[in-house]
Amino acid sequence: MSALLQLSGVSVAIGKAHLLEGIDLALDRGQILGLVGESGSGKSLTAMAAMGLLPLIGGRVTAGEVRFDGTDLSTLGEAGRRHLRGRRIGFVTQNPMTALDPVQRIGAQIDVVSRLHLGLDKAAARARTLDLMAQLRIPEAAAVAEAWPHQLSGGMKQRIVIAMALAGDPDLIIADEPTTALDVTVQAQILQILAGLVRDRGLALMLITHDMGVVAQLCDRVAVLYAGRLAEERAVGPIFAAPAHPYTRALTLCIPREGMARGSLHGIPGAVPSAAAYPAGCRFHPRCARADATCRATVPALSALPDGGLVACHHAEPGAP
């Protein structure tokens, strides 16, 4: 029995740029998978690959396969993949401010998804829309449905975007940094809503974020990407307790904690290399304290950890059980 969403050894290229290499991920119903990494590490591209959106941005899967519910996406035509998007996989975009069409009323934008994917008529679609809006705790749903996007706050817009993603009754929601553009107080509400959906409806959620704090609160498993490769993939408990990859360790040190001494918050020196200038060997070695000659020459393979996780590092810490 394979997982709902399974990426095995997926490599992705756009033109001549090879942007993702050998990504292995699995996500099942009722699970939340956090996809973390700095900007440019390939998080959003991984999401695009999972939705079969790559051909539309000129990208292609060069190796490995993406399976959704057992079906290899590459065997489906664009029409088949369109049937997955919205119906089986809902997508929540990064910036709710610009994710809604400014010249359409809110309700109509949600209606159209269930009319398209569930074949509902106008009245049934609107009933479903209002029902979804109520579930997402949008007050006065009927009035909001008649409003224009510019009349809503950011948090409210993000709920609308989530309602759109849910309207086709999907099994998987992919949320690309759903809270980055929102106030901290609203962030917590949106995350609660997403977590509630997983709990109540048995949805699978792929949460793309660069906020390790959010990951610690919400996720079941975490995949850490660095420069287009998987660095570490583990359950959330051990990854924070005993990170195996030095990059993961560095990320966990970037989270501010209560009682920290002034000035002890870490950053990671350097920046993610661009796809045109990836270093040989382990791509993290220029920023890694543990790097040696092996790291500079040889690409570390993904190896299994005792707790069922994966790590790609020549000097991985065993990961205390």
Add this chain to the structure above:
Amino acid sequence: MRAVLRAFRRPMGAIAGGWLLAMIFVAVFAAWLTPYDYDIQALKEAYQPPSPAHWLGTDEFGRDLLTRLFHGARTSLSVSSIAIGISVLCGMVLGAAAGWFGGRFDRAVTVVVDLTWSFPEILIALILVAIIGPGTTGTMAAIGVAYLAQFTRLTRAQIMMLKGETFIEAARSLGAGNAHILFRHLLPNALAPVLVSAMLATGDAIILEATLGFFGLGAQPPTPSWGAMMSAGSALVFKAPWIILFPGLAVAITVVAINLFGDALIAELDIRARMRRAA
């Protein structure tokens, strides 16, 4: 549509919009508003200055100038707005296709459009009237083609800009197809700026129509047009100045009114202004 109504609530918009409505009214009901015919000559009555019987005076053939001005409004307004309508329609189709498909088709359209863009509209219109022949149909076609470049460019730029918006990405990732994205998202969003620019272009088109009429290339006698009336009056400017004055004023005030109303409409359609009011 609601923005048009709101534009009327602005003082300038109300004055300008009122004038335009009045012009449309006299154009539609020209035949019933005065006791005279626009084409019956009464040479005994020629060259009369404005009087209670002839509010704007009479022309060199003794025809009532007010009657001719009303009928001239019919010609000027219908020719210029139909021409712009055709131009907007063709320009949007062409521009949307160029912006949507991109590639070679886009480059071909852009080259042709930029080529016509580099000539003044009047030159293009004159050449086309020379080819098609004078008259209302020729004038409409000439004006339509002269403004085609403007709407094609505008629509193309809008479509290309909107294509990269997050809500298009969102629609796609929820399973929307090409037709849905083009007709439900891209074109409705591109519509407002194109319509405002069409409104402003109608003002220019009235001037262009009057210019062609002035050169005798527009509506042919005895059909009155504002340009042809001014042309007739220009020879008599010292003998009977009212013959050129009133059609000239009609053109000037109408064009200014269109621009002012266009400004009010821009202010109403401006999303930023809308957000400021909401805040």
